[in-house]
Amino acid sequence: MSDTGSRTRTRRDDDEDFWPADRSERSGSRRKLLIAAAVVVVLAVAAATAFFLLRDGETAAGDGRPVPTVYTPGDADPGTAALKLRSADARPLNAGEVFTPQAKSVGYKTYSFSLVKSEISTDCKSVTWGSRLHGDLAKYNCTQVVRGAYVSKDKRHVGQFIALNLDRQEGADQIVQYLGQGATSGFVLPLRAPGVEGFGAGFSAAYGQAYGHYAVVVWVQRAGGGKPASLNEMIDVSIPVEKPADFVWGRLSLLDGATGAGR
Known part of the structure; x- marks a missing residue:
């Protein structure tokens, strides 16, 4: 597999069990990321769909x-095209609508x-x-970065939920795509909290998607940064951590209600 620098990674036979099954996708989540398809594309043409950014344990610029x-x-x-402009959805996000009681205790499998x-x-x-990233945040008038830190009940996995509030979908799309361009493009800093100290060191996986003018990223790893048994493990772990993204559907409901009331 190709990363964003001069290094080239190839899939070895002994890595076979690490990769998702050919038909694997993030079922159970509204974001149907076809992980296996992305991997095939990258292996075939080194395209910008799924990236190895750094070697295990590396950090950008060593800092x-x-x-x-x-x-x-x-x-x-x-399904979130109605949210493509923040001008139609101007009220700032608040903690109560993002981190609802249902989003504070989450599970999957x-x-x-x-x-x-x-x-x-x-x-x-x-x-x-x-x-x-800073240039894009300024260009698309970022007004909020929402972050939530999660720890699994058995303390074996940790996760970060991230949402960026941009002024239009074009900005959310661009940021979601270019976050994967390597250490020079930048990233969101993980939220430090008890149980997630040192998050990002070792092996971790992140999944990004634009929902209208919001860019959402879910970032997960085994506690301590150990390599997972497979990428399917990381996909499954990411699904419950994505739960706060349900705020998007609440925003859509409010827009639909406002539109209906104005008819």
């Missing part, structure tokens, strides 16, 4: 700014997580790094 080992961007959700800390920053630059 403690972690990026995921594997990053997979998805296409914008077509055998994985159960609890939200241990959340934060909404109105200074997008202070909780991100990278000149490319």
